[in-house]
Amino acid sequence: MTGKRGAVAAALMGVTVSMAAAAAPAGAPAAAARNDTTTVVRTEDGRVRGIRTAGHRVFLGIPYAGAPKGAHRWAPPRPVRPWKGVRDATEPGPLCPQVPSQYADVSSLEEDCLVLNVTAPAPSVSRRRAPVMVWIHGDGTVGGGSLFDARRLAARGVVVVTVNYRLGVFGGFAHPGLEGSGTFALQDQQAALRWVRRNAAVFGGDPGRVTVAGSSFGAAAITAHLVSPGARGLFHRAILSSGEGMMDMPAGVMGPGIPAYPWYTWRTGREMADTGVTTARALGCSDPVPQRALRCLRALPVKKVLEMPHVMNLFQAFAFGNRVLPELPEEPLRAGRFPRIPVLSGATRDEHRLFVGMLYDAVGRVFTEDDYDRALDTAFGALAGTVRDRYPADGFASPALAWATVVTDRMWARGTWAQNSALGRHTPTYAYEFADRDAPMYLPLPGGFPFGAYHAGDTPYLFEDKEATSRFTPAQVRLSDTMTDYWARFARTGTPNGPGLPKWPRFMPEADIPYTQSLAPDHIGPVDYAAGHRLAFWHRLP
Incomplete structure (x- = not known):
């Protein structure tokens, strides 16, 4: 789907926005724990200071990948540069670039946004490590991990990790000659899962018992991870809420003028690249040499990119037929070519x-x-x-x-x-x-x-x-x-x-x-x- 009609459909298709994005993010754990003590743990990249209450430990805004900006915009997530001293993790990190919608009055222009949040049970005398749940929020164009307060699950003895990932045009952009086209959001999520595997233990979590969970667009992402070679071994159970992985879309169901589509969430690489060329032209970056067009696009300020109408919604999908997602997911699912978790x-x-x-x-x-x-x-x-x-x-x-x-x-x-x-x-x-x-x-x-x-x-x-x-x-x-x-x-x-x-x-x-x-x-x-x-x-x- 391209153009205004496709954008409207995409906006409605991914409307599983975070609860707190619909209001102020005052429900984040830090706000309720302001008067509590702090606690420090050492991750592989450096020490972080979080909040400790009687029942929980909460760490907010921990980077799991470097800033995807400049030459790294529309590139695989890169390692975090380790820091010295103790990094504050008592406040939410920045949301990834996004614009307000009908159902979520939130916005951001910050590309240095690949952060995650950890809500862990208070340490107990038990030496058995807690299971880990990684939450991938829905929508794909708005929201962020810090808008989900996971203390209720943590109270049941689960270490919960909520993740920011690149959204819309920044997570799904595709263009001829662009390696990873249409999969940058998936690559971010897999980078977060690799971070969890390396760091879960310092929060009391068991890296051998990781559940990945998500709703709507987030659940569709998990369907992709079930069949993606890059996600193999990164999680051991999956929770799909309102998953869209095997849905098609009859004409008009998302509004008058919206055509039928054979896959609700998936797009061919060619289709998404064609949309990317049209988008580049609209942003003043049309060039017959793809790499020159990409250099022009990467030099644009975030605000300029977001000023293009519907640009976030045009790339609210995942491309298949590439290294990250080789096949249309329903094919390996039906054939049983996925981990038996x-x-x-x-x-x-x-x-x-x-x-x-x-x-x-x-x-x-x-x-x-x-x-x-x-x-x-x-x-x-x-x-x-x-x-x-x-x-x-x-x-x-x-x-x-x-x-x-x-x-x-x-x-x-x-x-x-x-x-x-x-x-x-x-x-x-x-x-x-x-x-x-x-x-x-x-x-x-x-x-x-x-x-x-x-x-x-x-x-x-x-x-x-x-x-x-x-x-x-x-x-x-x-x-x-x-x-x-x-x-x-x-x-x-x-x-x-x-x-x-x-x-x-x-x-x-x-x-x-x-x-x-x-x-x-x-x-x-x-x-x-x-x-x-x-x-x-x-x-x-x-």
């Missing part, structure tokens, strides 16, 4: 309500029944009537909810089922559906629209977010506690099952009803995911 994978019950609400009813543009008919015609052509019969507008509270349900089932649920099935045929896989239809909305969107169990609505149930958790009911607090226990247990043992927790069997694709765990305040237990999302119907259609 345990996976926890799921989605939300009402994934697409967030996107429909943001485009229409929640912002005052009512989605009418005529709009619904046009959307079905655009997405399904000659099959629109068949879909309309299965999802009649008068069977829902509004045409907007009818359309959101169609897309949730056709795109998100079908893609999630395909991914879980591919994984479950080859490795222990635990499937879930987050189903709290009263989940607090943490994005700054108007009320009045029933967002339900919306895309990424499960994130505040795992990470501390005052805007959301202050509105939790007692039942939602219990759900949050159970989910956090599940995630921590999975990081520790490779299964979410443990004493006192509702049983969670594996997802077995060959079973009559493969097991999916419903996560809702009033029900933690099995759900027939395929029946609930009408997958038998969708599997009969193209």
